[in-house]
Each structure stands twice: as structure tokens, then as C-alpha cells.
Amino acid sequence: MSTLELKQVTKTFGATKVIHGIDLAINHGEFIVFVGPSGCGKSTLLRMIAGLEPVSTGAVEIDKAVVNDVPAAERGLAMVFQSYALYPHMSVRQNLSFGLENLKTPKPEIERRVAEAARMLRMEKLLERRPGQLSGGQRQRVAIGRAVVREPKIFLFDEPLSNLDAELRVQMRVEIGNLHQRLGNTMIYVTHDQVEAMTMADRIAVLKDGRLEQFGKPLDLYNRPANLFVAGFIGSPRMNFLSGKIAAVRNSSVDVALDAGGTVTVPCAADGALAGAPVKLGVRPEHIRLTDGKEADVKLSVTLTEQLGGESYLHGALSSDEALSVRLAGQTQVKRGDAVGLMLADPALRYLFNGETGKAFPPLA
Amino acid sequence: MSGISEQSAKPAAHPVSDAVGWAWGMLGDVLDGPFRALQKHIGANKMAYVFLLPNLLVFGLFSFWPMILNFYIAFTGGQSVILAERPFVGLGNFRELLDCPSYLDPKTCPVAGFSFWTGIWNTLFFAVVQVPIMVVVALVTAIILNRDIRGRGFWRAVYFYPVMLSPVVVAVIWDWILKRRGILNALLEDATNGWNSLITTRPFAVASVFLIGFFAGHLFLKVLPARLKPLYETQFKPLMLAAGLAVVTAVMMLQGSSFSFDWLALPDYRPVNWLIDTRSGWPMFWVIFVYTWAHLGFYMLILLAGLQAIPKDLYEAAEMDGTPKSRAFWRITLPLLMPTMIVVLVLSLIRAFQVFDEVYVLTGGGPGQATKMIIQHVYESAFIGDAKRYGIAAASSVLVAGILLILTLIQLTATRKKAGG
Amino acid sequence: MITTTDVSSFLTRRRSPHGWHWTDWLSYAYLAVGVLLVLLPIFWMFMSSIKSPRALVENDPRLLPYEQLTIPAADGSRQLGVFIWTKPDGSKADVAFVGPRGANARVYELANPSEIIEVPRTALARKDIIQPRFENYTDPTIGSTQSRTFNFLRYFWNSTFVTVVATLLTLVVNAMAAFALSKYKFRGRDAMVIVIVSTLLIPPTVILVPLFMTVSKLGMLNSLWGVIIPAIATPTGVFLLRQYMLTIPDELLEAARMDGASEWKIFWRIMLPLSLPALSVLAILSVMWRWNDFMWPLIVLTQSEVFTLQLGLSTFKGELNDNMHYLLAMTVLTLLPVTLVFVFLQKHITTGIANTGLK
Structure with missing residues (x-):
């Protein structure tokens, strides 16, 4: 031993x-x-x-x-x-x-x-x-x-x-x-x-x-x-981080108003955070889905598409100028210059970090 | 990886290297015992001091301590090698060395001063003449060897070879050559006699006339009016003039006319006592020559390395720019070689200042004091004769050390510049 | 090594397809003259070292060891010189010279020893034969001890002892110091490096007297150790080895440490083998220094039984001018080891010295 x-x-x-x-x-x-x-x-x-x-x-x-x-x-x-x-x-x-x-x-x-x-x-x-x-x-x-x-x-x-x-x-x-x-x-x-x-x-x-x-x-x-660092370090491609503010704190979730527009709900313990506090929303590229219509959380202007055959990547910027990457299974028709609507992952796969300390909001027990 | 292509490479094992390796390992293991025990006791990091110790002991005992001692001895008199028995004489030794009405004329000095200043002036003369000559010849040789020369390794090795020889061997060889009944005198005598008998022969006369005719013909061509030139060139070539003259000479000689070239005869050769002749500068000349002969190769090698370190693409770039070769030499080669040149200059100057071995064995400082160098003065003051004047020798050393220190500091600065640039 | 391809390619190949430029001619002419200047004296001495004492005294400039043929006189009391006699009719005969008589010489024809005749001396020419005198070499070395004026074997042993022992100690002592100064971090290390390198500023020529007193106090006068010990710690060696060891990766030492090797073993089994290139440069330098050393042995060694070859040779040169034949032969023997080393390690030596800039 x-x-x-x-x-x-x-x-x-x-x-x-x-x-x-x-x-x-x-x-x-x-x-x-x-x-x-x-x-x-x-x-x-x-x-x-x-x-x-x-x-x-x-x-x-x-x-x-x-x-x-x-x-x-x-x-x-x-x-x-x-x-x-x-x-x-x-x-x-x-x-x-x-x-x-x-x-x-x-x-x-x-x-x-x-x-x-x-x-x-x-x-x-x-x-x-x-x-x-x-x-x-x-x-x-x-x-x-x-x-x-x-x-x-x-x-x-x-x-x-x-x-x-x-x-x-x-x-x-x-x-x-x-x-x-x-x-x-x-x-x-x-x-x-x-x-x-x-x-x-x-x-x-x-x-x-x-x-x-x-x-x-x-x-x-x-x-x-x-925390933010581990979230960003583990996983490839890297997790996307979007800035926002806490819009509302509920029992078992937090509503976040993104700088890029739209509000998303993240199920987690608020951990004493108050509305208005700056936060980072973390979403892995593989958890984002393309969507059109009203259910889109944010809009992405695509600047680069990478087609690997079995999977594809979209890179682009949000209205807040924040960069964001998306991984799609299979091949895609989206081209550079297109604007696409995105749905930012299932609520369970959204991560919320304190905007100041970088610490993750604890998940629900 | 290179290893893939070396799949068939021989295995590392080899009987001889195996045996050496085994013996090496054994010796290391034997010594390992005490060192390991020591390491256990003082810790791995402190072993550095153990590794340093032997070196520092020797350094301390045979470099630092003597250096300090030297200053002390310089202020003592007497003939004892035991420090306690040496009386303190203050500046007495220095006074004996420096108390001269005129440093330029050592004869006005006290005995020790005479010897000291003779050595200083001889050494100074030696260094000032020898160093530039040697550096220039070394540079020329290095530049030639840096050309696209066939068999560079061979030439380089031959030029370097004398550096390997001991000063004593060098001195013995040249002493033998330069004796009154030596090879050089014999050669010169043979050459003189040979020449004098050659000029009386008929073929020499014919050949001389031919040569004179040939050059005269060329000269004629130069002064001829341009209008006549074509005629002359086609009808009357210099070669023909020469040949004609030669034929005429030969015919006349066969008819019994005598052409005399006696006016070309050299006086009979009288052997020169190269190393003993007091009335000429020959002894100093040969001392300089022999020393240069022995050390040239070293400086040539350093300069050659310096030349070869200049990137080839600089020259290629210059060629692309249409730079003439000579300009490339002055503007690329020399500036980039300058740091090496400075090192070579100062190093050879320091060495020249300490010259002893070759000169001592070759001339013993003679004739008289004509080639007595400063280190010989130190050596003889302390170790030759009945009166062992250690104090005088030490005081002289202090003064010489001062000079050398200045030269060395110049060298270190130059070296640092070289490393930095 | 000087290879045959070097030489032949030099002779056959040209610098450029455009043929020879006049500077090429000049270059080769310059080099050739230089090579003659370097090699001729040594070659000539080498050739002369097997000449007879008489040929040397006569200063015969011929390269080969010519000397006059002699035959024993009829009564066996002495040797008679042989001459070639050109008879009045132009034919030639070998004659033995018995003695002079006025302007004539009394000789007898070798073909007819009983009849002594008188011939003009001008009709006689020496009959020379090539006779190498190897006893120039054998007398001082393996000849009988009594007749030996030059104790070559003793000097050779002393020189060899000094060279080998001093070189081995130089390597070990300086490598140990270089190891400590390149691979350990300890207080005062940089100061130590500066101190050691600064001893380069103290040339041995200016501390002769105190060094002599120190060595004398230690009882090492007239002992080979008095020549060896002060020479083994050279700042040059430490500097050269340290610079090389700095390039050996620390990870190798750490790997050995993880492998349970003691610091000594790391030094002995890892550092020394890996520093072989630098060690061999230092070894060559040290061999050259010690073998050729003159001034310090001259001071420390005053009794002939501890003389090194250089001392023996210089003393011999001073004493016995009529023993030129021995002196030349012994000079050849003295330069032979260095020459052999040079011939075999020429490339290594020249590149090593060019790279370090040290002598």
C-alpha cells in the first residue's frame, strides 16, 4: 500500500x-x-x-x-x-x-x-x-x-x-x-x-x-x-461564457438577463446572490442547438463554419459582441454571414458563475 | 527521429570499451563508499563543497597565497627562503630597480636596475616588433586558408605543428641552424658559390640575353608610336627579338667572343655568427623570427576560426548586391573579425611580454644583454648565481604583474565585447 | 588525419570551372613557402640526426648521411680514408690515403695494397658512402651506462611521469570543481567562479619567487611532485569544463538521483563520461603543457636525476657542443611523442583549440 x-x-x-x-x-x-x-x-x-x-x-x-x-x-x-x-x-x-x-x-x-x-x-x-x-x-x-x-x-x-x-x-x-x-x-x-x-x-x-x-x-x-477556470479548461472545444445579470432569484433557480439579450433560467441555488449581481452563464458548445423562431434565446452572426464531416462547428458573435461557438452533429448548411437563432442548452446543462469570484453557483441538491 | 533509419546500427557493446567501462565503473564504486558516507552525513547539496575542495586547496596554496606573499617578499631583503629570516627593507628593492637618472639608459641605474631596465626595454622592443608582424602574417595565412583552398586541413595542421613543439626543442633546432658552422651559413655559402659559377657558363649568358631581349622587346612595344604598332606586332614580336638576340649571342660565343657577366658576381660569402654577432641586430632578429615561427600557428588557428564563424550568407547577400570582393573584405570580413583580432592582439602581447623559454635556451639573453628579457631578469635575480636576490625578483614581478594586469584587463573587456556582440 | 584524398584532391582539383585565377597561384605559392619554412628545419634536423659527428662538424649540407669510406690500415692500427683517384689518362681507381708528402699524397690502390704510390692531391676526391649512424640514438638510450652522457631513459621517464600524473589529476580535480560550479546551487557559487577565473590574471611567471618558497617549504624541491601539484588546478581547465557541463541537461542528473545514485556516482558515471569532448581537449592541452614545460621545472628541479626531458636537453645543449650528433638525436626523440600525438589527433587538436581559444 x-x-x-x-x-x-x-x-x-x-x-x-x-x-x-x-x-x-x-x-x-x-x-x-x-x-x-x-x-x-x-x-x-x-x-x-x-x-x-x-x-x-x-x-x-x-x-x-x-x-x-x-x-x-x-x-x-x-x-x-x-x-x-x-x-x-x-x-x-x-x-x-x-x-x-x-x-x-x-x-x-x-x-x-x-x-x-x-x-x-x-x-x-x-x-x-x-x-x-x-x-x-x-x-x-x-x-x-x-x-x-x-x-x-x-x-x-x-x-x-x-x-x-x-x-x-x-x-x-x-x-x-x-x-x-x-x-x-x-x-x-x-x-x-x-x-x-x-x-x-x-x-x-x-x-x-x-x-x-x-x-x-x-x-x-x-x-x-x-469555477470558471475549471469549466473553461476541461472540455473541448471550450465552454462559452456569456455575461449577464441576475434578473430574479427563485426557490430552485435563477433568472439571468444576458447582455446579448434574452433571459434564461438556470436551475441552481442562489447562494445568497441578489438580483442585479453580475454573473457569467456557461454553456458548452455541444449543448447548444439551432432553432428558428421565437424559442431562440440569442442570435448568432456566423463568422466561420468548420465542417469536419461527422460534426460541424459554428463560430460567431452575439449582439453583445461576445464570441460563441456551437458544435453540431453531422453537416450543416449554415454559411458565413448567416444569422442563426440559438437555444442555449437544456436548463440542467447550464452553468452559472459568480461574475466577481468566478465560483460556480452550487447545483441543487 | 534519426533512430528509425539506424535500425541496422551496430550495438553499443565493444570488447575494449566494455573493459574500459568496467574498470571505470569499478574505480567509481571503490571511491563511492567514502563519498556516499560523507554525503549521508552532510547532505547532497553540501557535496558541492567537497567537489570544490581539492581545487580550492591547490588554487589557494599555489596561486593566491604566492600572490600575497609576492608583495611581502618585495619588501624584504637577504638571501633566505625562510620568510622569518628575511629582513624588512621597505622600499629598498624598488629603489634599486627604479632609482635611475634615466630609464632610457639602463647603464645609469644600480646593478639590479640595469638588469631590470635592460629586460624591460628588450621585452618592449621584442613585443612591439614581434606582435604586429606575427598577427599580420597569421591574418594573411588565415585569410588564404579561408579561401576555397584544397587540402585546408593539411595546411592548417602543418602551420600549427610548431605550436606543439617544446620551446627547448625549437631553440635547439634553430640554434643548430644558426650556428656559425650551421646549416644556414652552409646553404648561403653554397648558394653564393653556385651563383658565382653559374654566371660564367655559356647557357646562362644565352638565357640572360634572351630574357633581356624579351623584356626589352616588350618595353619597346610600350614606347612605340601607335601608328607603327600593328607592323611591329605582326612582323617583329618581342619573342622574336629575344630569340634573335640569343641566337646571335650563341653564335658569337661559338666564334670565340666572350660575354662576361662577372659584374653579377656576389662577393665571397663570409659566414655570419647569427646568434653571437654583437655588432648587428641579427640576434634579436632571430629571436623574433624563431618565436614567431613557433607561435604563429596558434594565432592563425584562432583567426581562421573567427573567419569561418562569419556566416556565408553575408557574402552571398553582398554578391547579390553586386559588392566587389575587395569591398566585401573591408566592409564585412574585417569588421566581423575585429573582436577576434583584438583578442589575438592582446593575448599575443601578454605572451610576448612573458617570453622566456625560447630566448633563454636559444641565446641565454646574449650576446651580452642584447636579448635579455624581463622574465629572464626575474629568473636570474632569484635563482642564478651565488647571491639569490629574491627580494629584487619579487619587486620586479610586482612591476611586471602591473603591466600584465593592464593588458589582461584590456583582453577581458575585449572578450566580453566579443561574447556580447 | 592528413588523408591521401586531401593531398591528391589538392593536386588535381581546381578551385573553379573557370580555371586558375592568379590569386590561386599566389595563395598556393605562399602556403608552399610557409610549409617549407615550417617543415624543412625539422626534416633537416631529423635527417641530420643520423649523421656522423664528423659530417656534422664539417657542416655537410647534403640531406643524406654521407661520410667518407674508411678501411683499416694493413697493421690494423688506424683507419685510412678512401679516395677516388683520377689517373692522368682519365680512368679512376679507389685508393687508400696513407699520408701526405708535400703537395702530393701517398696512397695505395685498393686493388694493389702492397704498392704505395705518390699522386697529386688535386687528383683525389673523397669517396663518400651513405652511412646512417643509429648509434646516435642507441648510445644515450640503451648504450652502456658509463658511456652515457645523456640519461635519456631517466629523463623520459620523469617527463612521462609528470605528464601522465599531472594530466590525470588535472582532469579529475578540475572536473570536480567544474561539476560543483555548474550543477549545484550554493551560497557564494558565482563569487567562486569569478575568483577562479580571475586567477587567469596571475600568470605563473610573476609569482615565481613566492611559489618557489611555498614549494620549498613543502619539501617538494627536486621532486617531481613539485612540478605536478602546483599545475593541477588550472583556471583554464575549470572554465572550459564548466562551460561544457552547463550544456548537459539537469534532467539527466535528476534521473540519476531518482535512480538512487550518490552525488559522487553521478559525477563519476554520468558527468565525466558525458563531458568526454571537453575532457579530451583539456587532456591534450595538459599533455602539451606538461611535456613542454620548461621554466617551472628549471626552477624546482636542479638535480639531474629528476630532470625532465626539456631540462636534460637544454642542459645538454649548454654543455656539450661537440656532441651535436647526440643532441640532434635526442631532440628528435623529444619531439617524437608530441608529433605522433599530433599526427593522430590533428583534427581533434586544431578544432578543440580553435573552439576554446586556449593554449
Whole structure:
């Protein structure tokens, strides 16, 4: 059993604070993804867990023991680096066995583990090559293999797929997923790509500016984003945000008067908000439907249509000059310059955020 | 990725490199024990100090400490190497060095001052003459090698080769060449004798007449009125004039006439004592020559690297603009090479100021004091003869260090400019 | 390496399809003269190093080791020089020179040793043969110890010891410092870099006296260690290695740290192998410095049993002018190792030095 717990962890470089007190508890066997835009501190957080970066304040606990002062070498973790960091002067076999030799693992044991990892990652034929003689995908597998042979308590991945082309990335995503299935270890995976996060994670930690924005299962993040940032970050294409004001507060819903005209009802708890307060209405492009006639909530002047065959996107502006995107199933006749009426999603799929704090209005219980 | 095309690449393993790698690993493992224990004790980050320690010890003991000590010794007298036994003499040493009615005439100085100022003036002369000559020759060579020259690697290597030789070897070779009964004198003597006997032979006379005729014919063509030119050119070519004259000469010689070219004869060659001749500038000339011979390749290499660092597309752009080659040289090559030039200039100046090895072995500073350089003065004051005047040597060093410091600071500024620009 | 294709392409290929420009001729002529100036003295010395002492004293400018043929006298007491006698009728015969008589010489024909005849000296010409004297090389090296005026093997060993040990220590000590200064963050690091680089400002030539006193105090006078130790921490080396190590990605070190390697092991197994290009440049420089070093050994080493080759050679040159044949041969042996290194590593050396700008 290996669990990881972060308690009020902060990190300061010189005078700048880059991690502002993060609390996180990770269970054994979980696949956790740290996601966020570049500069959000996700890599720093991972390196602090690894022991490559000292913790400024707070505590990192592995299996209930504080490891703040335990050197990286002794934490029993393994890491896959963004650049793979394979030792260029060693063969693949030496790359894999270097760590085990440092731990004074007996020779036969080293050989057994290297052979097993090589088989698992299908690189038996590459063992005598140098990293310079491998393709990008092969290097990636060696880097993972180097972590696997260590049989670590926790695997750490630092944007491991960012140097691969799109096709390989999808393939490696599946392989890492399979690896997790098979080994059952705890894995922490850092990426800036929300698709990777959504597809791989058991739970996702969304970070921004050194703060934890939300931590939860992928679909929870999609269905119940805690704030504007998470709502905008998770989901592709991005959620549309429309400005408006609270027109009326009811028992189980709020009426919002949009700047773009029209009033929509959002079922949620008002959370103490009063009429007239500024809000943002969030609607995902895939939840918007075309309509004509009176039931249209807003009107969109289309500036661009993208036809992908199986689906289509409309991009345009509302009367308030706010940009808005719509995803339609199948193909469409709408052209640039057309004005179309839109129905802004089922009420249950509308999200309302505080215009000042960005926090989501809590859904009805 | 390049690896895909290298599927057939040889495996990394190799018996020799394996053995070396194994030995390397073993040695590392043996040393790892104590270092690992130390690391456990002080933490990984403090290991930086452990890695620095040996270097700092040696630096401190053999660079910094002596530098400080040098100032102290400069103010002490006596002949002892033990500091405590050296009496403090204040500015005495400096007075001995600097107390001259005229620095330009070292003979007016005290003994130590005479030696010091002789060294300074000789070194100054050496540096001022040697550095420009060497830099210019190095630059010319580098520019030629930067042309589209076949076998550039070969030429570059040959020019660089003397740099690898030790000063002693260089001095021995040139001493052997420049001895009174040396190769150079033998060659010059042979050449003189050869020439003097050549000019008495008939073929030489015929050939000379032919050549004279040829050039005279050309000259004639130049001064001829334009109207007569076509006639002359078609009927009366310079070559024919020359050939005719030569034939006439040959015939006349066969008939018994004697043409004498004795006036071309050189006086009999008298061997020169290149390195010992006190009345000529030859010793200094050869010191400069040999030193340049030995070090030219280094500066040539630096300048060549500087030239090759100039992007080729600049020249292509200039060519597209219709810039003449010579203009491209003055307006592109030289300005872009300037930082390297400055580094080369200052570096060679600093080195020239510290010249010792080659000159000491070649001439020993002689004849008399004619090639005695400043470092030789320091060396001899401290380590030669019965009176070991460490104080004088140290005081001289302080003065020389001052000069070198100024030169070095100029170099550092120049280097920084180069790095920045 | 100087390849044959280099040479042949130089000889056959032209600069441009338009043929030779006059500047091409000038360039090649200039280069050729320069190459002659560089190589001729060395080549000539090399050729002369197998000449007999007499040929050297006579200053025979011929390249090959000519010397006069001699035969033992009939009584075996001495060697007689052989001459070619041009007889009055124009025919020639080899004669042995017995002695002078006035303007004539007393000789006998080799074909007829019993009859001594008198011939005018002007009719005699020396009979020279090519006779390489390899004993110029063997006498001072493997000849009997008593006859040895130049203890080559001892000097060679001393030079080799100094060069190898100093170079190994230079590499390790400077690489350790460079590692610390490039891959660790600690207080005073930048100051340390400045301090070390600033020792470039202290040329060894201006601290001769205090350095001598320090070395003497440490009891290292007349010891090879007195030459080795002060030389091993070179600011040049630290600077060069540090610049190179800065380019090695930190992630490699972190990967090794995650792999449980100690800091020493990271240095030994990761940093050193990866710094090989810079290390080899420094190694070549160090070998050159130490092998050719003259002034500092001259000060520290005063007893001939600890002389390096350079010291031995310069002393030998000063003492024995009539032993030119040994001096030349020993000079050739002294420059041979450096020359061999240069021939094999020429490209590496020239590019390495051009890139670092250090000597």
C-alpha cells in the first residue's frame, strides 16, 4: 500500500511564491493527473513529491511518513522525464539496470527485472542499443521501462508524451493505461493537455497559479466544474461564457438577463446572490442547438463554419459582441454571414458563475 | 527521429570499451563508499563543497597565497627562503630597480636596475616588433586558408605543428641552424658559390640575353608610336627579338667572343655568427623570427576560426548586391573579425611580454644583454648565481604583474565585447 | 588525419570551372613557402640526426648521411680514408690515403695494397658512402651506462611521469570543481567562479619567487611532485569544463538521483563520461603543457636525476657542443611523442583549440 498526502505544501523561489499551500490525498493504486496551463506549478509540485525540489513549508507524506528531508534517491519513487533523460552513453540495458545497481540489487534479480520490463514494453531487441539509436517512441518506452524495473511505490510522469507526434501520443496513452492496469501502482501524471487528463485519470487535480482549483473524477469536473477556470479548461472545444445579470432569484433557480439579450433560467441555488449581481452563464458548445423562431434565446452572426464531416462547428458573435461557438452533429448548411437563432442548452446543462469570484453557483441538491 | 533509419546500427557493446567501462565503473564504486558516507552525513547539496575542495586547496596554496606573499617578499631583503629570516627593507628593492637618472639608459641605474631596465626595454622592443608582424602574417595565412583552398586541413595542421613543439626543442633546432658552422651559413655559402659559377657558363649568358631581349622587346612595344604598332606586332614580336638576340649571342660565343657577366658576381660569402654577432641586430632578429615561427600557428588557428564563424550568407547577400570582393573584405570580413583580432592582439602581447623559454635556451639573453628579457631578469635575480636576490625578483614581478594586469584587463573587456556582440 | 584524398584532391582539383585565377597561384605559392619554412628545419634536423659527428662538424649540407669510406690500415692500427683517384689518362681507381708528402699524397690502390704510390692531391676526391649512424640514438638510450652522457631513459621517464600524473589529476580535480560550479546551487557559487577565473590574471611567471618558497617549504624541491601539484588546478581547465557541463541537461542528473545514485556516482558515471569532448581537449592541452614545460621545472628541479626531458636537453645543449650528433638525436626523440600525438589527433587538436581559444 502506498499513499501520498500533501499537507499545506508551499514553494518559494527567492521572493516569488509558486505553490500556495496545496492539500491533496492520493490513495493507493490511483492514477492521478495534475493538469493546468504552463506555469501553474504542476511540474514543481511533482518535483517536490519526487524530492528533486525541497519543500518550502508544509509536508509531503508517503505512507503516512513525512519525507520532506528524505533525499530523492531514498523515497522509493521513479520518474519519467519530459526529455526522457536517458543516459546517452549507456545502452538501453545499462539505462535500465543503473538504478538497480545503485540499490545493490543482486545481479540475477536485475537481469530478471530488466528482461521482464523489456518484454512488457516490447523492447527486447533494443537492449544493446544506445538512446541515440532509438526513435522517439522507443526512447519513451525505455524511459518508462527504467521506472518499471525499479518497482517503485509511486510512478511520477512529467509531461512524458509532449515530445511525441499525435498518433504516437494516442498509442502511448493506451500503453501507459495498460501498464497501470497491470501493475496497479499509484501513478502521478503531469500534463497540460486536458484530453490526456480526461482519458487517463482516475482523478484530476486542476492547478492554476500554484493553487488547486478542483480535485475530482474527470466527469465530475466536466459536469460540475467548481469555477470558471475549471469549466473553461476541461472540455473541448471550450465552454462559452456569456455575461449577464441576475434578473430574479427563485426557490430552485435563477433568472439571468444576458447582455446579448434574452433571459434564461438556470436551475441552481442562489447562494445568497441578489438580483442585479453580475454573473457569467456557461454553456458548452455541444449543448447548444439551432432553432428558428421565437424559442431562440440569442442570435448568432456566423463568422466561420468548420465542417469536419461527422460534426460541424459554428463560430460567431452575439449582439453583445461576445464570441460563441456551437458544435453540431453531422453537416450543416449554415454559411458565413448567416444569422442563426440559438437555444442555449437544456436548463440542467447550464452553468452559472459568480461574475466577481468566478465560483460556480452550487447545483441543487 | 534519426533512430528509425539506424535500425541496422551496430550495438553499443565493444570488447575494449566494455573493459574500459568496467574498470571505470569499478574505480567509481571503490571511491563511492567514502563519498556516499560523507554525503549521508552532510547532505547532497553540501557535496558541492567537497567537489570544490581539492581545487580550492591547490588554487589557494599555489596561486593566491604566492600572490600575497609576492608583495611581502618585495619588501624584504637577504638571501633566505625562510620568510622569518628575511629582513624588512621597505622600499629598498624598488629603489634599486627604479632609482635611475634615466630609464632610457639602463647603464645609469644600480646593478639590479640595469638588469631590470635592460629586460624591460628588450621585452618592449621584442613585443612591439614581434606582435604586429606575427598577427599580420597569421591574418594573411588565415585569410588564404579561408579561401576555397584544397587540402585546408593539411595546411592548417602543418602551420600549427610548431605550436606543439617544446620551446627547448625549437631553440635547439634553430640554434643548430644558426650556428656559425650551421646549416644556414652552409646553404648561403653554397648558394653564393653556385651563383658565382653559374654566371660564367655559356647557357646562362644565352638565357640572360634572351630574357633581356624579351623584356626589352616588350618595353619597346610600350614606347612605340601607335601608328607603327600593328607592323611591329605582326612582323617583329618581342619573342622574336629575344630569340634573335640569343641566337646571335650563341653564335658569337661559338666564334670565340666572350660575354662576361662577372659584374653579377656576389662577393665571397663570409659566414655570419647569427646568434653571437654583437655588432648587428641579427640576434634579436632571430629571436623574433624563431618565436614567431613557433607561435604563429596558434594565432592563425584562432583567426581562421573567427573567419569561418562569419556566416556565408553575408557574402552571398553582398554578391547579390553586386559588392566587389575587395569591398566585401573591408566592409564585412574585417569588421566581423575585429573582436577576434583584438583578442589575438592582446593575448599575443601578454605572451610576448612573458617570453622566456625560447630566448633563454636559444641565446641565454646574449650576446651580452642584447636579448635579455624581463622574465629572464626575474629568473636570474632569484635563482642564478651565488647571491639569490629574491627580494629584487619579487619587486620586479610586482612591476611586471602591473603591466600584465593592464593588458589582461584590456583582453577581458575585449572578450566580453566579443561574447556580447 | 592528413588523408591521401586531401593531398591528391589538392593536386588535381581546381578551385573553379573557370580555371586558375592568379590569386590561386599566389595563395598556393605562399602556403608552399610557409610549409617549407615550417617543415624543412625539422626534416633537416631529423635527417641530420643520423649523421656522423664528423659530417656534422664539417657542416655537410647534403640531406643524406654521407661520410667518407674508411678501411683499416694493413697493421690494423688506424683507419685510412678512401679516395677516388683520377689517373692522368682519365680512368679512376679507389685508393687508400696513407699520408701526405708535400703537395702530393701517398696512397695505395685498393686493388694493389702492397704498392704505395705518390699522386697529386688535386687528383683525389673523397669517396663518400651513405652511412646512417643509429648509434646516435642507441648510445644515450640503451648504450652502456658509463658511456652515457645523456640519461635519456631517466629523463623520459620523469617527463612521462609528470605528464601522465599531472594530466590525470588535472582532469579529475578540475572536473570536480567544474561539476560543483555548474550543477549545484550554493551560497557564494558565482563569487567562486569569478575568483577562479580571475586567477587567469596571475600568470605563473610573476609569482615565481613566492611559489618557489611555498614549494620549498613543502619539501617538494627536486621532486617531481613539485612540478605536478602546483599545475593541477588550472583556471583554464575549470572554465572550459564548466562551460561544457552547463550544456548537459539537469534532467539527466535528476534521473540519476531518482535512480538512487550518490552525488559522487553521478559525477563519476554520468558527468565525466558525458563531458568526454571537453575532457579530451583539456587532456591534450595538459599533455602539451606538461611535456613542454620548461621554466617551472628549471626552477624546482636542479638535480639531474629528476630532470625532465626539456631540462636534460637544454642542459645538454649548454654543455656539450661537440656532441651535436647526440643532441640532434635526442631532440628528435623529444619531439617524437608530441608529433605522433599530433599526427593522430590533428583534427581533434586544431578544432578543440580553435573552439576554446586556449593554449
